[in-house]
Amino acid sequence: MRNIFYIVIAVIFLASCKAKQVVLPDPVAEQVKAPNWVSSRPNNGFKYIGVGFSEKSKGENYQIEAKKNALYDLASEIKVDISSNSVLYTVQNNNKFNENFNSLIKLSNSDNIEGYSLVDSYENDKQYWVYYQLDKKEYADLKARKKQLVIDKASNLIAASFYDEKNKDFSSSLKKRIQSFGVLTPYLSEEINFDPQQTNGIKNVFDLTNLIQTQLQSINVVPQIKSPVLKPYQATYSPLLYNLELKSKTPLQNFPLMVASDEGEIMVNERTSTNGNGEVQIKVNSVEPLNQNVAFSLSPDINTLMASDSVSNAGIKLLKQFIQTPALKVSANVTNITIHVNSIENNFGKQTGLHSVETYIKQKFNGQEIRLVDIPEEADYIIESIAETKEDISSAILSANYNIKLAALIIDLQLKNRITNEVLFKTQVNDVYGYANSLDNAGLNAYSNPKINAKLAESLFFLKRKILVY
Structure with missing residues (x-):
């Protein structure tokens, strides 16, 4: 009986312990709820807000990418107001230019923003989000200080440019003036004034661009x-x-x-x-x-002039909006290439009076790029052609057997640069024959041999390539 009592007590105790057992949640299964700023953009009248995210699938740099997007978003909140006394105001009717300029300012701001702070971050298995903010008053004060530093830097460059001009260093003087415009680029939508005593009378960016324009126009x-x-x-x-x-x-x-x-x-x-x-x-x-x-x-070539300096291509592009x-x-x-043809056509030492070789050469050089001249002193090139006939070695055999004489025609071709007298091309045309009952007639028949044109054409092709390259 006592044993039964102990068993009942043990069962009641175990049941009581089981009732009090706490079931712990599974940390893996629990999902972190996204903060409100992820789905609903925050609004703060005293702060600039920047929210950005990146897909984790893009790689290891997803956090850097999210921060970059957030800062660009923050910069886009900073409105670019165009002052009526600014350089940009002069082209504000150019909508495309204004759009490009505003994009440039935003990009510049996102690269140079200071004083921002991280408010929160959030991530899930696919995305990473960050939330930055920047105090508007702190930003305005910091920007004013930075702007004055930039104006001081530009003023020093302008003053140094006049020193270079005094020393007749045109390129260095112009480079410093373009540099001064370049450093002022983020503030071209605002009023910018210089101390004219420091800048040799240059009061504002209008005066600076006019100075650059005048300097470029001084080239003759x-x-x-x-x-x-x-x-x-x-x-x-x-x-x-x-x-x-x-x-x-x-x-x-x-x-x-x-x-x-x-x-x-x-x-x-x-x-x-x-x-x-x-x-x-x-x-x-x-x-x-x-x-x-x-x-x-x-x-x-302003781009090449400034290639090794700090002025960006965007700054130079902006400058070209204000200067010509x-x-x-x-x-x-x-002019045409002028050629003089000097042709000698002999038959056994006597002039033939035919001019057939000369005529063929001139036909080959007849074109819009060439002009034939009769006076050698007017020519760029001189083609010398010396044609002569002689009795061929086989003429004796033909004469003994058939009472026929065989004459060989040989043409020496030469191309000279008339100014330098340099021989540019030299060749000989041969393997052209004529036959008749006498040597004189055989030589004249060689001049009328159709083969002469084919032989001359081949040689003149290579000669012409020394004059013209198509």
């Missing part, structure tokens, strides 16, 4: 007595040389330029630069027949 082309000459279809071309100077008659030294041909038939290298003497070379790559005066445009880079015109004459 030194007049040439005679324009350079171009010939069509040449293998190589000597560079065209021109001289550039400033209005002060000082050579424009070591300054980069963009080159453009006004004629589609002439191809040139797009970039060049003056040397220490102000000489600029235009490298010509190809010329087609035009037979006229042609022009080339030389424009200041003048295009200087230089010219050259495209």
Whole structure:
């Protein structure tokens, strides 16, 4: 009986313990609830808000990507107001320009924002979210201090540019003025004023852009007595040389330029630069027949000038909205290649009076790119042709057996550069024969042999390639 009592007590105790047992939640199964700011954007009249997220599937840098998106979102809240006294106001009717400028400001702000703080973050198995905020008053105070530092930097660059100008360093002076505009780019929608005593009378960005414009317009082309000459279809071309100077008659030294041909038939290298003497070379790559005066445009290459400096391409693009880079015109004459044909046609030492070889050569060089001249001094090239007949070695056998004479025609061809007197090509045309009862008639018959044209055509093809490259 006592044993039964103990068993009942044990069962009651175990049942009581089981009733009090606490079931712990599964931490893996429980899902963290997304905060309200993920689904509903926060609103704070004293703070700029930035919320951004990134897909975790993008890789290990998803947190950096989310932060970048949040800061860009924060920057987009910072409104860009265009002051009526700003440079940007002058082009505010250009909607496309304003849109690009605002995007540039936002990107610049997202790269340079300071004083923001992380409010919260959230992540699930697919996304990572961050929430930043920036005090509006702190931002305004910080921006004002930074703006003044930028204005001071720009003022120092402008002052230094006048020192370079005084020392006749055109490129360095212009670079400093463009640099000063570049550092001011984030503030072009606002009013910017300089201390004119520090900047040599430059009061604002309007004065600065006018100064840059005036400096670029001070470049001139030194007049040439005679324009350079171009010939069509040449293998190589000597560079065209021109001289550039400033209005002060000082050579424009070591300054980069963009080159453009006004004629589609002439191809040139797009970039060049003056040397220490102000000489600029235009490298010509190809010329087609035009037979006229042609022009080339030389424009200041600001991008190359500023390539090693801190001014961004976006800043230079903005500057070009306010200035005009003048295009200087230089010219050259495209003329025919002139050829003089000097032909001698003998038959056993006597002139034939036929001119058949000369006529055929001239026919082969008849084209829009070539002009034949009668005066050697007017020619670029001289083709010398000496044709002579002689009795062939087989003539004796034919004469003994058939009373027939055999004459061989030999033509020596030579191409010379008339100016340098250099022989550019030399060959001999042979294997052309004529036969008759006498040597004189056999020689004349050789000149009328149809084979002569085929032989001449082959040799003239290679000769012509020394003059023209199609």
